[in-house]
Amino acid sequence: MQAPHSPPSNLCLDTNRLQTLQFVEALRRQTSEGFVKRGKVAEEFGGLPVITGYTDFAVPRYISTAAAVILTAEFERLGAIQPEIPPTVNLHLWNDDVFRKLYQLGFFEIVGFTPKRPDVVIDEGETRTMRIVSAKNADDLARIDQSLQNLGAFLNPSQKIPDEIxxxxxxxLSEAMSNVTAHAYPEDFHPPYQHIKGLWVAATADRSNNSLTIVIYDQGATIPFTYPRLSRLDKVVRYLGRTLHSKREFDFQDDGTYIRAAMRYGGSRTDLRHRGKGLPQMVDVIERSGSGTMTVYSRGGWCRRDSRGRFRSGAVSSSLGGTLIEWSVELS
Structure with a gap:
């Protein structure tokens, strides 16, 4: 009954950040205001079931792992707040690479289209992938720990990499995920959309370059929301005083600055739960284990730490609706 909502052809936070976040934001708004208001996916019109509109996933030609994790979380959120699983539309027209990526990562299982398989890790030649795990409790985190151990053993079959690394x-990584789980959803955070108090994790190990890539996403309180509320060290206050905009051109313009400060300096002076944990700990994992990058996206901001220890950050006008952390580590 309406023209379809079209995603960008390139769904990727790295190479097409603004358009990808605009699509995620629009999708979240549409599903919250449309499906949930009616309470069902299809309505009767002239004796036939119809839908008022749909998202045309035949448009994307590429989707990154990070974007696939966000998409999975968004549709799982939708499934938790309305009774019907939204139908797939024109599935035969979807791009083969996009469909394969979503299928291999377990998108269709988590959303509810296909039965869940017991295997979390799948092999593809020189790569081994941990499919998206939707973690809601300690048992789910244990599955992730076990799967990451599986990937670590896959990378080190002949013990070329020291076990301690x-x-x-x-x-x-396990401690960092536990920290995210414990503090992503504080009581004083009231999101504009109903969300799921969970964590979504995917990972890939590649033997050809001894690399491990991990994506972690939550729909909770973002770093730009929580960081200004912390009691911070004097050097952090001075840094923010130099870098925050006196007049913002858009609401999220300082979000990248808060993420950068959190990655460099960590949490508060007084809140013990942040001591020795958080984003600096995750950066330290890369420095101790090998070369690599770490990128954090939170609300409208982003910050990347490269293999030389340099930071780059920025912000866009659309919100991710949570926080996503992506590591890519090359083990030496």
Missing amino acids: IIDLLTG
């Missing part, structure tokens, strides 16, 4: 990496 693998153990250090996996321990650091």
Whole structure:
């Protein structure tokens, strides 16, 4: 009954950040105001079931792992707040690479289109992928820990990499995920859209370059929301005083600055739960384990730390609706 809502052809936070976030924001708004208001996907019109509109996933020609994780979380959120699974539309027209990526990562299982398989990790030649795990409790986090150990063993079959490096990496990642789980959804955070208090994680190990890539996403309180509320060290206050805009051109313009400060300096002076944890710990995992990058997207901001220890940050006018952290580590 309406023209379809079209995603960008390139769904990627790295190479097409603004358009990807605009699409995510519009999708979240549409599903919240449309499906949920009616309480059902299809309505009767002239004796036939019809839908008022749909999102045309035949348009994208590429989707990154990070974008696939966000999309999975958004549709799982939709499934939790309305009774019907939205139908797939023109599935035969979807791009083969996009469909394959979503299928391999487990998108269709988490959303509810296909039965869930017991295997979380799948092999493809020189790569091994941990499909998206939707973590809601300690058992789910244990599955992720076990799967990451599986990827670590896959990268180190002949013990060329010292065991302590693998153990250090996996321990650091496990602690970081536990920290995110514990503090992503504070009581004083009231999101504009109903969300799921969970964590979505995917990972890929590649033997050809001894690399491990991990994506973690939550729909909770973002760094730009929580960081200004912390009691911070004097050096952090001075840094923010130099870098925050006196007059913002759009609401999220300072978001990248807050993320950058959180990655460089960590949490508060008084709140013990942040001591020795958080984003600096995640950066430290990369520095101890090998070369790599770490990128954090939160609300409208982003910040990347490269293999030389340099930081770049920025912001766009659309919100991610949560926080996403992407590591890419090359083990030496």
